[in-house]
Amino acid sequence: PEEKHGLKDRIRELLKKNNAVLVAHYYVDGDLQELAEETGGCVADSLEMARYGAESNADTLIVCGVRFMGETAKILNPEKRVLMPDLDATCSLDEGCPAAEFSAFCDAHPDHTVVVYANTSAEVKARADWMVTSGIALPIVQHLKEQGEKILWAPDKHLGHYIQSETGADMLLWPGSCVVHEEFKAFGLERLHRLHPEAAVLVHPESPESVIEQADVVGSTTALIKAVQEMPNKEFIVATDDGIFWKMQQLAPDKKLLSAPTAGEGATCVSCAHCPWMAMNALQNLEQLLIQGHNEIHIEESVRARAVTPIQRMLDFAR
Numbered sequence: 001p002e003e004k005h006g007l008k009d010r011i012r013e014l015l016k017k018n019n020a021v022l023v024a025h026y027y028v029d030g031d032l033q034e035l036a037e038e039t040g041g042c043v044a045d046s047l048e049m050a051r052y053g054a055e056s057n058a059d060t061l062i063v064c065g066v067r068f069m070g071e072t073a074k075i076l077n078p079e080k081r082v083l084m085p086d087l088d089a090t091c092s093l094d095e096g097c098p099a100a101e102f103s104a105f106c107d108a109h110p111d112h113t114v115v116v117y118a119n120t121s122a123e124v125k126a127r128a129d130w131m132v133t134s135g136i137a138l139p140i141v142q143h144l145k146e147q148g149e150k151i152l153w154a155p156d157k158h159l160g161h162y163i164q165s166e167t168g169a170d171m172l173l174w175p176g177s178c179v180v181h182e183e184f185k186a187f188g189l190e191r192l193h194r195l196h197p198e199a200a201v202l203v204h205p206e207s208p209e210s211v212i213e214q215a216d217v218v219g220s221t222t223a224l225i226k227a228v229q230e231m232p233n234k235e236f237i238v239a240t241d242d243g244i245f246w247k248m249q250q251l252a253p254d255k256k257l258l259s260a261p262t263a264g265e266g267a268t269c270v271s272c273a274h275c276p277w278m279a280m281n282a283l284q285n286l287e288q289l290l291i292q293g294h295n296e297i298h299i300e301e302s303v304r305a306r307a308v309t310p311i312q313r314m315l316d317f318a319r
């Protein structure tokens with residue numbers, strides 16, 4: 001712990017020296033979330049992370065999250081330096097939706113409005129009409145449906161299916177999924193809920209339909225955090241990356257949080273529900289990053305200029 005204190009103090013100094021600010025996702029290590037808050041940075045979901053970069057006066061944004069989050073920050077803030085502790089921190093949704101194949105899919109369905117999830121590369125966003133995050137996907141698709149649009153949705157099939165069933169929109173789904181949320185198991189969740197009948201079940205919509213069906217609340221990370229604060233329940237079963245427990249516990253220290261089972265028969269599993277790429281962000285590589293200034297995100301201007309349109313549409317809609 002003493003070593004960690006020293007490390008955190010050195011990082012604080014380096015942030016000041018570099019006029020840099022930390023933008024951390026709810027799924028990264030609690031130490032990074034804490035440091036981001038203490039140093040005037042931001043801890044947020046991908047929608048708020050995108051918004052925050054533009055508001056900040058810092059010259060350098062340090063995005064503690066996964067690659068698409070760093071890219072989105074750079075797309076919206078081309079004049080700023082955007083760095084990440086590990087540029088190999090990717091996402092199975094992003095990896096599962098290569099730009100060339102995606103573009104061919106769009107070409108094959110020219111009469112569809114292209115809506116992509118934030119968890120995609122800059123190149124894929126450059127091919128889209130709209131970008132959405134899980135917090136705002138429902139109202140945007142509802143809006144497009146009311147305009148009579150047919151939708152091509154990528155890449156998360158579970159989130160796409162959930163939105164399709166909620167809105168009744170005409171949606172073609174790309175077959176992607178999140179390696180973390182895909183692992184939540186309906187059978188295990190049923191058993192765990194029987195053992196804790198008073199617990200409320202909170203589910204992120206990247207989870208399979210059979211898991212979503214058991215939810216008391218389906219929503220983005222921000223919505224799930226709010227549910228823990230506002231619902232009267234003392235216990236919660238949470239089906240999303242357990243990095244989120246840090247923020248939930250900070251805002252609601254008296255509530256008991258259980259991780260939704262990821263496999264097997266109802267055993268709670270504290271380490272399975274965690275994104276391996278989010279876990280690549282740590283205090284150690286953050287310090288190195290601040291010393292060396294390597295790991296900068298670069299996006300070709302022609303791609304950036306097209307990718308900014310679908311993101312800006314979402315931000316304007318959210319206003």
Ligand code: CIZ
Nearest residue numbers: 045046047119133134221
């Ligand atoms: O799973 C993710 O990467 C999520 C939920 C991102 C976000 O904050 O929308």
Ligand code: SF4
Nearest residue numbers: 091092178179180275
């Ligand atoms: Fe991607 Fe899933 Fe990790 Fe989020 S939790 S970054 S969706 S692999």
